[in-house]
């Protein structure tokens with residue numbers, strides 16, 4: 001019944017997932033891999049992992065049934081393709097890929113092999129997304145009209161993570177186009193409505209900062225923009241404004257809200273969310289109802305439970321508690337006192353993947369959903385380069401109708 005899980009990437013984010021996969025009752029063994037031997041050794045000691053490998057290539061030669069790709073953001077697409085071709089189920093950190101051809105190939109392989117692919121987009125399980133998904137399903141919003149979602153994260157907070165694995169040329173990767181990492185915001189919209197994006201127009205903010213990260217000649221992506229704003233037309237007739245900003249004031253407060261938040265308007269009801277508050281607007285009664293308590297996170301699990309974590313930002317983002325709206329009843333009992341970072345989302349993603357692998361059902365963030373949430377950003381950046389040109393967004397369709405899917409909310 002159980003399966004063997006490989007994890008490639010023993011960096012900052014890997015810290016959150018090795019203990020959770022190890023603790024999940026459906027996982028028989030966890031095998032870890034990293035190119036940096038000290039990281040493998042440190043993880044092996046910290047989390048009690050016996051089998052280790054020195055690369056993803058080596059990991060794929062072992063008898064693991066599935067792998068998690070938690071490597072740097074620009075590497076995922078080709079690594080996922082390699083893992084699917086090796087016959088492994090795949091969990092991937094965001095983004096799915098930075099090239100639409102890689103997205104297409106992942107979908108082709110999943111269709112051909114029947115293997116599970118899941119993208120680990122944390123905002124899909126943020127409290128406001130779960131709450132709005134529920135209200136939307138109940139018809140409380142009516143038809144989707146308009147939404148706003150944003151991921152605001154200043155580059156100064158990324159220096160250390162990029163330096164950690166980027167070596168002396170870390171700035172070449174740090175200049176990653178913001179819209180190549182679009183899902184913290186886009187998934188909040190599409191993760192509620194289930195629609196897809198049909199067209200996009202995007203504007204970029206040309207960066208002037210002296211750190212020399214954003215600029216046509218300064219990075220591997222010829223990207224001059226540190227902030228990008230897109231207007232996206234959705235297949236249900238609505239539209240949304242998406243901000244992916246990397247040069248702005250960033251708001252963080254341990255255990256409460258983050259700098260990822262959204263608002264959404266329907267024909268019947270609306271949800272207004274700012275970093276610390278949330279309101280429901282009921283058209284019929286003209287009421288403004290404060291629903292902040294539904295999405296406010298409880299006490300954080302303490303980082304010491306899973307070992308020493310040195311960076312302060314990790315304590316904020318990587319070890320959040322849960323909100324009342326989180327359906328924690330569906331989680332394994334032994335997750336109860338473990339870390340659950342990014343607004344309570346990590347445990348749900350790990351649980352989805354483990355159940356998908358063992359039941360053969362699609363996880364909610366399957367390949368087609370992952371594509372729908374990722375591709376609009378890739379096209380948005382192309383639009384920004386062309387001064388905001390309105391562009392069509394390729395649609396990869398839906399999964400086969402006879403492939404059953406897990407329910408994310410119970």
Ligand SMILES: NC(=O)c1ccc[n+]([C@@H]2O[C@H](COP(=O)([O-])OP(=O)(O)OC[C@H]3O[C@@H](n4cnc5c(N)ncnc54)[C@H](O)[C@@H]3O)[C@@H](O)[C@H]2O)c1
Nearest residue numbers: 009011012013033034035055056070071072073093122165
């Ligand atoms: N909220 C979120 O969803 C969220 C938050 C943080 C990070 N992330 C994502 O998680 C990923 C990892 O982030 P991080 O901060 O841990 O990065 P990191 O640089 O700290 O860790 C990545 C690790 O992957 C290893 N690696 C690279 N190539 C490899 C290979 N071929 N085989 C084995 N190991 C290899 C590197 O050596 C490194 O240790 C990124 O894609 C990032 O975007 C997502």
